[in-house]
Amino acid sequence: MSIANESTSEPKRRIQFAFTDEQEQFRTALRRFLNDRSPTTEVRRLMATETGYDPAVWRQLSDELALPGIHVPEQYGGAGFGMVELGIVMEELGRSLLCAPYFSTAVLAANAILNAGTETQKAALLPDLASGARLATLAIAEPDGDWNPAAIATVAAPAGDGYRLDGVKSYVVDGHIADLLIVAARAPKTSGLEGLALFTLAADANGVNRRQLAAMDPTRKIAQIEFSGAHASLLGNFDDGAKAIERTLDQAVIALANEMAGGAQTMLDSAVNYAKMRVQFGRTIGSFQAIKHKLADLLLEVELAKSAAYHAAQAAAANDPEWPALASLAKAATSETYMHAAAECIQIHGGIGFTWDNDTHLWFKRAKSSEVFLGQPSYHRELLMQRWGV
Amino acid sequence: MSTMNEAEVRAEVREWLAANWDPDMPLVEWRGRLADSGWGMPQWPKEWYGRGLPMALARVVEEELAAVGAVGVAKSGVRLLAAATILEHGSDLHKKRYLRRILTGEDTWCQFFSEPGSGSDLAGATTRAELKGDFWIVNGQKVWTTSAHHADHGMLLARTDWDAPKHEGLSYFIIDVKQPGVDVQPLRQMNGHASFNQVFFTDAKVPKENLVGRVGEGWKVAMTTLAHERRGADGLPPPPKRGTRIGRIHAEERAEAEKANQPYKWYPQRAGRVDLIIDRAKETGTNKDPVVRQEIAKLMTLAKCAEWTARRARAAQRQGRPQGPEGSLGKLAASHVARACARVHTLMTGTAAMLTGPESPREGIIAEILVSVPAVSIAGGTDEIQRNIIAERVLELPKEPRFDTGPFRNVRRN
Numbered sequence: 001m002s003i004a005n006e007s008t009s010e011p012k013r014r015i016q017f018a019f020t021d022e023q024e025q026f027r028t029a030l031r032r033f034l035n036d037r038s039p040t041t042e043v044r045r046l047m048a049t050e051t052g053y054d055p056a057v058w059r060q061l062s063d064e065l066a067l068p069g070i071h072v073p074e075q076y077g078g079a080g081f082g083m084v085e086l087g088i089v090m091e092e093l094g095r096s097l098l099c100a101p102y103f104s105t106a107v108l109a110a111n112a113i114l115n116a117g118t119e120t121q122k123a124a125l126l127p128d129l130a131s132g133a134r135l136a137t138l139a140i141a142e143p144d145g146d147w148n149p150a151a152i153a154t155v156a157a158p159a160g161d162g163y164r165l166d167g168v169k170s171y172v173v174d175g176h177i178a179d180l181l182i183v184a185a186r187a188p189k190t191s192g193l194e195g196l197a198l199f200t201l202a203a204d205a206n207g208v209n210r211r212q213l214a215a216m217d218p219t220r221k222i223a224q225i226e227f228s229g230a231h232a233s234l235l236g237n238f239d240d241g242a243k244a245i246e247r248t249l250d251q252a253v254i255a256l257a258n259e260m261a262g263g264a265q266t267m268l269d270s271a272v273n274y275a276k277m278r279v280q281f282g283r284t285i286g287s288f289q290a291i292k293h294k295l296a297d298l299l300l301e302v303e304l305a306k307s308a309a310y311h312a313a314q315a316a317a318a319n320d321p322e323w324p325a326l327a328s329l330a331k332a333a334t335s336e337t338y339m340h341a342a343a344e345c346i347q348i349h350g351g352i353g354f355t356w357d358n359d360t361h362l363w364f365k366r367a368k369s370s371e372v373f374l375g376q377p378s379y380h381r382e383l384l385m386q387r388w389g390v
Numbered sequence: 391m392s393t394m395n396e397a398e399v400r401a402e403v404r405e406w407l408a409a410n411w412d413p414d415m416p417l418v419e420w421r422g423r424l425a426d427s428g429w430g431m432p433q434w435p436k437e438w439y440g441r442g443l444p445m446a447l448a449r450v451v452e453e454e455l456a457a458v459g460a461v462g463v464a465k466s467g468v469r470l471l472a473a474a475t476i477l478e479h480g481s482d483l484h485k486k487r488y489l490r491r492i493l494t495g496e497d498t499w500c501q502f503f504s505e506p507g508s509g510s511d512l513a514g515a516t517t518r519a520e521l522k523g524d525f526w527i528v529n530g531q532k533v534w535t536t537s538a539h540h541a542d543h544g545m546l547l548a549r550t551d552w553d554a555p556k557h558e559g560l561s562y563f564i565i566d567v568k569q570p571g572v573d574v575q576p577l578r579q580m581n582g583h584a585s586f587n588q589v590f591f592t593d594a595k596v597p598k599e600n601l602v603g604r605v606g607e608g609w610k611v612a613m614t615t616l617a618h619e620r621r622g623a624d625g626l627p628p629p630p631k632r633g634t635r636i637g638r639i640h641a642e643e644r645a646e647a648e649k650a651n652q653p654y655k656w657y658p659q660r661a662g663r664v665d666l667i668i669d670r671a672k673e674t675g676t677n678k679d680p681v682v683r684q685e686i687a688k689l690m691t692l693a694k695c696a697e698w699t700a701r702r703a704r705a706a707q708r709q710g711r712p713q714g715p716e717g718s719l720g721k722l723a724a725s726h727v728a729r730a731c732a733r734v735h736t737l738m739t740g741t742a743a744m745l746t747g748p749e750s751p752r753e754g755i756i757a758e759i760l761v762s763v764p765a766v767s768i769a770g771g772t773d774e775i776q777r778n779i780i781a782e783r784v785l786e787l788p789k790e791p792r793f794d795t796g797p798f799r800n801v802r803r804n
Contacts, residue, residue: 017698017705272785287788289774292781299780300719300726304695307716311698333691381687382680390668390677390686 047218062132069130077127087313094262104174109136116236116244136180139169175223197241199232217369257330267341305337325387413637430463459634464495500541507804560608585653662731
């Protein structure tokens with residue numbers, strides 16, 4: 001099942017509220033793999049490296065589990081599943097905090113190509129991404145950190161058989177290691193959503209200057225990339241450029257929401273386990289109502305956030321016309337829940353929770369970076385209101 | 391259990407309805423006939439007004455009744471809780487005396503459980519029942535009793551042994567409400583409505599045979615009643631299906647339901663009326679205020695997530711999966727939604743939130759929301775009790791140390 005195109009606006013099927021048995025089995029297999037390959041000792045080892053991932057594990061998750069192309073149609077070398085399965089992958093990755101260029105290559109770049117590319121471009125570019133052979137990323141935001149495509153200032157001017165890119169992109173996930181860059185830019189002298197399109201170029205092309213940024217979350221590396229007259233190819237066309245960018249962002253938002261739901265669950269589990277183990281005043285602290293009630297509230301919040309993340313993925317998979325609104329709803333809901341869960345997890349751990357040796361801060365930092373990545377909750381709440389026509 | 395299949399059930403109930411259903415029959419007479427046939431409560435045992443059918447087939451019977459527009463047996467209020475308790479723990483005398491009149495609607499029941507001194511801690515009841523001759527003599531006070539002012543009988547939880555531990559000193563009785571020792575007073579709530587009663591027992595009499603279960607087993611029997619507890623008010627009966635014969639019985643049924651529903655007209659308001667939010671934003675113009683827009687989005691996100699969480703729970707149940715945590719969270723989620731609604735309604739209404747009655751926006755509905763929402767996080771188990779339940783049963787956190795063990799006489803209480 002492929003991600004539906006804008007042209008097929010009819011809902012394909014009703015929004016589902018339960019995962020199928022096959023989806024649950026897929027989740028179980030994935031969780032087993034991640035428990036084995038991404039314990040926090042590995043997360044800590046990889047986050048301290050410059051590239052930030054283990055090529056051997058990336059190979060395995062590509063070859064054995066076909067993860068990078070899980071949502072890519074089979075004719076482009078993918079597994080042919082859709083947003084629900086991608087959501088499951090993201091939730092599990094968020095749970096385990098796997099360090100790998102997945103969000104960049106699979107979520108951002110592959111979807112951008114699927115949404116914007118011509119048939120020829122999809123056939124040429126996607127198989128290498130789906131197989132994990134090539135790493136790619138999508139550059140949208142600029143140093144001002146605005147996720148509204150209308151704010152894009154990078155210019156693509158016609159030059160020879162392609163375009164020359166001038167501008168600075170920032171907050172580019174895995175921008176330091178990607179082989180292929182997909183860049184959102186605009187035609188000269190255009191503004192707003194007019195004249196926007198996506199462009200592709202090799203990361204080592206002339207006129208590309210990459211710099212890894214000092215990221216608060218060391219498990220998600222980000223880069224700033226300067227383009228000074230770099231030669232790039234148009235992905236798709238200008239007419240549908242803004243739509244393709246928005247669609248890609250909305251899909252990325254759903255993926256991120258599911259990742260955050262997984263991370264929030266880890267924080268809840270960790271807090272509950274610690275509350276059952278830690279003894280003070282002659283009792284396990286989990287027997288105090290002050291802790292119990294905090295955890296009960298957190299459980300409710302995490303389940304509500306999961307519902308939002310799952311529902312957005314199911315709506316996108318069913319091509320429900322409301323799915324972009326639901327993407328924003330899910331982003332706002334899961335961002336706040338993840339952050340709250342991480343903060344409460346530290347609080348329940350007490351002093352030890354604030355130490356570097358305790359693992360909580362790994363998720364706390366992912367929660368904080370995810371909260372603002374792709375637009376913070378207030379931005380998405382406003383988008384939700386607009387999309388609902390309020 | 392019956393071995394009938396669906397087609398056989400449909401055929402038989404259709405045949406029976408063709409011979410018996412008459413929309414111009416008096417309501418009680420019709421319900422009596424329905425109860426005696428076993429088609430009124432087909433899931434009940436054959437000996438007691440039922441047919442011993444599984445729930446799935448009982449729903450089939452309901453469909454057949456609805457198909458011809460036939461009125462069902464009386465189900466409003468707590469009558470079916472009483473019936474379920476009597477069926478499980480009552481004597482044959484109880485069953486003979488009470489069940490049929492419950493189903494015909496001739497008798498109304500109420501539940502004497504909560505007390506001013508024992509709300510969340512129901513087993514801490516201190517209303518006392520002492521055996522004197524052939525009667526149990528009851529003294530004490532019950533509260534939050536629904537419909538006691540027009541009830542005929544009450545299910546009473548009272549303490550019969552003060553030296554036994556808390557849960558083991560209680561007994562369960564059926565008490566006649568219409569007697570001199572029972573004084574029913576309306577209990578006016580902060581929103582002005584009086585949907586409940588407080589009831590004072592002064593040497594009220596319960597005949598010996600009206601003990602349900604054994605002495606000291608009251609808590610166990612009460613658990614059966616509570617297991618059948620439902621939330622929310624009874625709705626009005628759906629209008630009879632088009633094309634079916636309408637008779638005076640429908641008017642009689644409707645009047646009965648309207649009377650029973652009268653005290654609960656404010657229930658939709660206590661849930662916060664999330665359905666009014668977007669319309670109110672537009673009619674007040676606050677949909678242009680970026681702060682209000684943020685608050686609306688927060689509220690609607692919460693409300694939608696709560697709705698989807700309930701649907702996830704139902705979907706998992708339908709697939710035969712074990713219930714996940716999502717199934718235990720509805721009540722707590724509803725409290726959050728109601729409170730958030732009250733906040734956003736206030737934000738959108740502004741100074742006019744100072745008004746009440748017809749002066750308040752939407753003919754007083756907004757004011758009623760604001761003063762009714764506090765009930766949601768208390769009724770049917772406070773949020774705090776819900777959190778304890780979630781923490782202990784779902785998250786499996788340890789219980790708090792107890793201070794209410796040993797003889798109840800020595801337990802600290804209000």
